[in-house]
Amino acid sequence: MGKKTKTILLCLLPVQILLVKWASNYPDFIETYYSNGIYPFISKTLRILFGWIPFSMGDILYTALFIFVFRYLYKNWKSIKAKPLTFLKDIGVLLSMVYFLFHFNWGLNYHRYPIATKLGLEREYTQKELTQFIQYLTEKSNSYQFQITGDSISPVHIPYSKKEIFSMTQEGYRELSKTYPEFDYNFSSQKSSIYSIPLTYMGYGGYINPFTNEAQVNGITPRFRLPTVSGHEVGHQLGYSAEDDTNFIGFWVTSVNEDPYFKYAAYSHALGYCLSDLARKDEAKFKEMINQLNPGVQENFREISRFWAEYENPLEPVFKSIFNVFLKANNQQEGIESYNAVVGLIINFHHKYGF
Structure with a gap:
């Protein structure tokens, strides 16, 4: 040159x-x-x-x-x-x-405009609305866990391969596009990252490669979380960069899939975000709500907790701090906290459209 x-x-x-x-x-x-x-x-x-x-x-x-x-x-x-x-x-x-x-x-x-603007959604919610919504998600999660395992004690283990999960994610987008054409998703490019272990040490479930437009998922994430992670990364491919938007899309597209494993993945994932939000606001109520979960659902949450705890390291906060700066530099004023902003989106979507 x-x-x-x-x-x-x-x-x-x-x-x-x-x-x-x-x-x-x-x-x-x-x-x-x-x-x-x-x-x-x-x-x-x-x-x-x-x-x-x-x-x-x-x-x-x-x-x-x-x-x-x-x-x-x-x-x-x-x-x-x-x-x-x-x-x-x-x-x-x-x-x-x-x-x-x-x-x-x-x-x-x-x-671009956030998805809340396109769907006409508010982001604010009261603690009462949060508690009521957690009750709803608890009933859904308990129901699908029991439907899949046949008892309330056993955790859910998705029997599908990563390739099958990617394919079923595409089916979910196909279903969603019947009502919302902008979510039409052809020519799938979903991959399990060869750097899944480093991604885990950094605390990430996946990422979009902006130069090749490949949806990368952390391939060693507990399998029952992969449907929503896959849906999240495809949301990035379709042009939604904000993390709260793609967290919402990941839940949405997974929940419209008729497969019970995907339904469970969607509702339990949303429930995890809502419970975390409640724990910061009212610890006593949080403990009360946790006790309403089937033991099998609780075990799935413990599985996720053990997984991330196993890879916890002193550098993880550094990586997340760098990503926080990156998000703020790219019009995401809440930074990494925008991941948790999905709670308001899901609650208000449920109020307006139901699911």
């Missing part, structure tokens, strides 16, 4: 940042011309290109980039020390290209 080209790319970085900042003030523009304009074509094209490959091309891309950077630093260390400004310029050029690809391929969706 010539010096002139590098200089142009470096100068384009602040211009891009200002343009994205300007566009973020016009969600209607983003919604019309990007999220519902060119983005569906970009997403579908990338899914066609990479969806048929059984492993994650995005993970391979990250691995290759890491090797390239490490090799470059090793081979050029002396020249880097001799000409640090040239090295900083090269970093700026790389950041400029990555910034463009991130926002063009997916990232501008952070600045």
Whole structure:
């Protein structure tokens, strides 16, 4: 790459940042011309290109980039020390290209209208509404747990493979698209990340690769959680970047699936978020509600707790703090707390539409 080209790319970085900042003030523009304009074509094209490959091309891309950077630093260390400004310029050029690809391929969706606006949902709710909704979710979770296991004691173990869960997630989107065409999902590109163990140490259940548009799930997550995680990541593929939006979509698309295992996954996952919210507000009421759960449902919650506790480490808060900054820099003012904002969405959706 010539010096002139590098200089142009470096100068384009602040211009891009200002343009994205300007566009973020016009969600209607983003919604019309990007999220519902060119983005569906970009997403579908990338899914066609990479969806048929059984492993994650995005993970391979990250691995290759890491090797390239490490090799470059090793081979050029002396020249880097001799000409640090040239090295900083090269970093700026790389950041400029990555910034463009991130926002063009997916990232501008952070600045679209939230799903609450599109569905006409409020986000506020009272503690009484939360408690009543937990009661409803408890009845649903207990019912499906009993239907699946034949007793109230046994935890639910989903018998499907990850590939089958991905396929059934696609069926859920097909069902949802009958009423909401914007959730039409063809050319599936769902993968189990080859970095599932590192993802677990970082505390994540999955992620969307913004450069290849692959929906990555943490493949070692307890299986009964995978339907909602899969639904969540496909929601990202369809252009919803906000975590509260995709948490809601993950629940929604899993709940419309007629399979009882998926129904259980949806209701128990929503119940987990609501119980966590109640625990922060009224610990005594939280304990009372927990005691209403079938022992089998309680065991599934303990399974999830044991899983994350096994991989707990001192660096996890660091990773989450970095992600928190990233979310806030991308128009998610609540940062990582936006994951829990799904509670208000689900409660108000239930009030308005029922499920």
